[in-house]
Amino acid sequence: MKISRIFAIVGFLVTSLVTAQNKEITLEEIWNGTFRTEGMQALHSMNNGKQYSVLNFDRSTRTSSIDIYDYKTLKKVETLVNSSNLNDVQAFFDYSFSKDESKILLTTQSRPIFRRSTLGEYFVYDRKTNTATKLSDRLVQEPTFSPDGNKVAYGFENNLYVKDLIKGETKQITFDGNKNSIINGITDWVYEEEFSFVRAFDWNANSNKIAFIRFDESEVPEFSMDVYGSDLYQTQQVFKYPKAGETNSKVSLHLYDLETEKLSEIKVGKTYNDFYIARLNWSNDADILSAQYMNRHQNELDLWMINTQNNTSDLVLAEKDKAYVDVTFNLTFLEDNSFIWTSEKDGYNHIYHYDKSGKLINQVTNGNWEVTDYYGFDEDSNTIFYQSVENGSINRDVYSIKLNGKNKKRLTQKDGTNNASFSADFTYFINTHSSANSPQEYTLHDAKSGKLIKSIKDNSDLVEMLKDYKLSKKEFSTLSVNGNELNMWMIKPEDFDPNKTYPLFMYQYSGPGSQQVANRWNGANDYWYQYLAQQGYIVACVDGRGTGYKGADFKKVTQNELGKYEVEDQIEAAKKLGNLPYIDEERIGIWGWSYGGFMSSNALFKGNDVFTMAIAVAPVTSWRFYDSIYTERYMTTPQENSSGYDENSPINHVDKLKGDFLLIHGTGDDNVHVQNTMRMVEALVQANKQFEWMIYPDKNHGIYGGNTRLHLYTKMTNFINKTLGDKK
Template sequence: MNNLKLSFLFCLFISSISIAQTKEITLEDIWKNRTFSTEHMDVLHSMANGQQYSVLNFNRVERSTSIDIYDYKTLEKVKTLVSSANLDEIPYFTNYTFSDDETMVLLATEEEAIFRRSSLGKYFVYNVKTKTLQSVSDFKIQEPTFSPNGKFIAYGYQNNLYYKNLETDEVTQITFDGKKNEIINGITDWVYEEEFSFVRAFDWNSGSNKIAFIRFDETNVPEFSMDVYGNTLYQTQHVFKYPKAGEANALVSLHIFDAETGKTEEVKVNKAYNDFYIPRIKWTNNPDVLSAQYMNRHQNELDLWFVNAAKNTSNLVLAETDKAYIDVTFNLTFLKDNSFIWTSEKDGYNHIYHYDKTGKLINQVTKGNWEVTDYYGFDEKTKTIFYQSVENGSINRDVYSIKLNGRNKKRLTKTEGTNQAAFSADFSYFINTFSSATTPYEYTLNSASSGNLIKSIKDNDKLSQKLADYKTSKKEFSTIHVNGNDLNMWMIKPADFDENKKYPLFMYQYSGPGSQQVANRWNSANDYWYQMLAQKGYIIVCVDGRGTGFKGANFKKVTQNELGKYEVEDQIAAAKKLGELPYIDASRIGIWGWSFGGFMSSNCLFKGNDVFKMAIAVAPVTSWRFYDTIYTERYMTTPQENPTGYDENSPINHVDKLKGDFLLVHGTADDNVHAQNAMRLTEALIQANKQFDWAMYPDKNHGIYGGNTRLHLYTKMSNFIDENLGDKIEEPKKEIKENTSKIKG
């Protein structure tokens, strides 16, 4: 009887496993029900004592937010610093920032997005000692920032710069000429925000008595307008300054405001610049010395200036040049002696350098045929630098330590995948965020000296258990050799893959300069979509071609002046080689991409019309003449200088080659890649009498999201794939030639 019972239970267990493993991913799971969402640590901040950290927590029951303090050693919650449940003025807050001495916290509320990085919001200062709340302003402002002494907050409002005395509530207006679409003070214009990736264009000095800021004169920048259809009888227009390639940029100037005298002086450096950018400003440890980076319009010359505000003098301390372009980073750190740490690609790979305060090179700290991908900080006590790199393979990320003199390098993370560190203020600990293609995010406490695991903080085991119920496939990493290069690749096959059958191939890529899509990290929403497609019988592949990142400057910059030439050649060549595999149906190969990837997929279908049967292009650039100055000219110079580079690789000029099926998608309120791109390509296709499908999403920006939008979009794309690639999987043929030796992995 007992044996019969055990046998029954075993059969029931096996049956439940087989049922569980056949559950299929749906678009509703991905885009509506958030079935595969992951746990995170939000707004992590290391407290100044080095022994505690804070995070932002959301209480779903009370619908309130709180800043909670935890102990590094025990990982136990020490206290709740502040909760919106106890604040009458704030139902909840969405972000927080400490003053330097951590006696006050700036709480962000009612935030509303402007563009990709910029937002407006109402802000309150919470006094930790008195537990009182103070409003920064009665209206929505931008980028409020504590002074180092915590007595003031500077912010932007309606294109002017202000600061508030928190002790007296007195507000001082610093600039007065701000005007929409003409003058901006202390906040970046659209193109700086998008391409130099910052919004706050002002900075306090360490003495809390001076503010340096950049002024943007947009008067001569051409305007772009977008209709906003909304729900009313008449549409409105959004009009903003957008400098397209070859057109006028905002005129920038650097200024220093002295709070003690109330005067503002324009900074003049000892070099005549014609058309230039100021992509970074940062005060040194000396309260009178400001660092400012100046860059020519071609972005192949970068000058680092030290400006002495007291003496009104400037000194050029570092000048870099490159045949192609120089990437601007935030990796500038001043040490106590005002020597500085800097990252550069000047030896062909991105590495860390140490210079003295005059700009004389002390030493190159890191070396090798690999890239430093992040700089975490410098421990003055141990003279140790902490950083992230791809030394352990370009698809992986590890955390390292190294002495300032370049010796005693240690790999601190042990597990292969993507590791990212957040160090304690005293560099005794770091919280490591780890994920891989097989492991969702794990948060662990580690020793900064050895990297050894101390304790687990948070994992996503529940998600892993949930995914075990679904029919999923492994993401297989390898390389494919085309056009003389070994290109990183991943492949997802159907879970019931049979090498004796032939499958349609669907390729994804982005391909933009310095980008990476083939990386050993946890799933994005698109990865679940690829799993869904694999369930239907597709093989999905992604290849990072020439021009992508983390394999050295030469590999990345080979596309200079020819965006879309070599990248398209690599995708076409990869598709041809993959089509030779016995289990891939070469007559059914499709490709898709978004933004730069949409530019690529369009070109691949047109130029590779004998290879690709279909393509989907979402929010594509269709001519680089339509895109902004900073991004486009970095890689292409201007259209006036390089007309053939712009036109020979524009999909608009290759519509006559279209043979396959094409789906074009765009949002009408895309402030980044304007819907103009889709309209001009559409007109060219019409005049070439080429049939195609398209979808315009009203009032949606470059991300095309909100409500059911993503669900609708991915349903449309999935249906298009099924209609054009999704015939029944071929049954095996009698003779199959093995042809996998050409692909490594």
């Protein structure tokens, strides 16, 4: 009896261990946060260079705190503010310091407008008095401290306001703002989406001048979306949206002088027709404003230095490209007002140093690789810190280099994706590392040598939990396609048998300069691919021509013909993979979202002898339907390039459909309008092609909220099983 009992217990333990190690991922787990990684929220390096702050949230009390930690010991040394001690603030979820860190702007409520823009409730916390004062009784946009910390400028209903924190008075400084007509200091829809910024105003160093961009969108065509909601009658959201070739906002540059209370328009020494002001930044000189002007084709960028004291302007840099010039946030002024600039003018994105007149001092970095992020410049050590793909285009490493281009050092040693946050004096950096095999790990390093000092957070609990699951390795390789070595990853079933054949499901995005094949930790989709691998699918992703981080020629080959070479590469890649002995060439599918939906639709139609099925989520179906800045950057206008627009748009190839097609869109998509799907549906109907589709009411381009993502991925999974699954 005892021996039998021992055997029974051992058998139970073995069975339990095997079961635990073979736990399968569920769709519910993917979308309920089971695999969420822990991070460091709202990390800020304090001015003293010795400490950093983070935002902590106590879920039990629903309160927030800003806590100060010591870089050297990583121990908490102080709580700057805790919402439990503030009468009018229950919690806050973001914060920003004034330049001298004497005041903190706390975000207590936020309501999204579009992708990057929000309306919010804000409090100004004074560290000297330990009091929090509401900035405004209204929900406002983009509140920003003046450099002296005594004022806050913000946008409200298309006008700009300045609150004097000493006097407690608020002054309106523009008065012509009007919905769908005039916007002051806040970007319009297309600038926000495609130039990636919302705050279009900036304080000068002396806190006595504000420069801003004014948008006159009165002649921009309107787009309207029905909002179905839960009431008896639907409403409409109406906003200005310039589609390719249509009228853009007329932009102008303006200056408000707080001392004279004078508002004036700034002119530069060149006449532009149909142009963009893509960036504005004050230099270290309180009278010198920089502004970046671009022509509508975006293949010419002019950097102006404007003297606001005597109303003169100097064109210090003029970049031209046969395709387009990328706009970045990397312009950095040094103490002598020379500046750092990044450009891909030699064929790869690199760092350059110019004097204040625009004369090139030297190219700081060079080589057949790309700088992918610029972290800053340390005046004391004359050192630039940056991130690049020098260690392989799927990896990211942190480097330092002298301003003269010498003494380059690799500061991170682990392959994968490394991203740094430096202390204010560049003594330390906190590195975030992840790879396909390891989740985000936060470590403290010496900025001079890169030497590891201490581990801060490593997501070890997630690693331990995932040991119970049946997971497959993400395998990185390259695939020779159409004369190029393309980066690829592949996930096979954990019990993969090379003597069997498996259906292949391909994912891609493929948009200009993008990257999906990267050595980094899982996102939600990666867990979905693991789930599909558990169901017996091989999942693969190939970054074709037009994607990023392999040089300008590789990226810009798709110019004027979006959807031609990228689709050719996906079709050819599928053919090559289909020739592998363990892949069933009769069961190959492809999917994508947004640009990827445009691609998957095209791949199914044009590659109807290769792909069995496709899923397109929120796809562009004709570039004529998409916005001006993005589309014209790569295609010029439809008036100039009608064949480029029409020959590669899937809406014009529906007659070629042979396989199974699932089309999905949200009706509240302000970015890629549901118009794209509706027009595609009508084209498919008139071509008498059968297909499936799913509409998500009032959901935007991200299609999320409540159970929406779970429903969406369940829908797609069922479609995959029906069309690619074993039908024997």
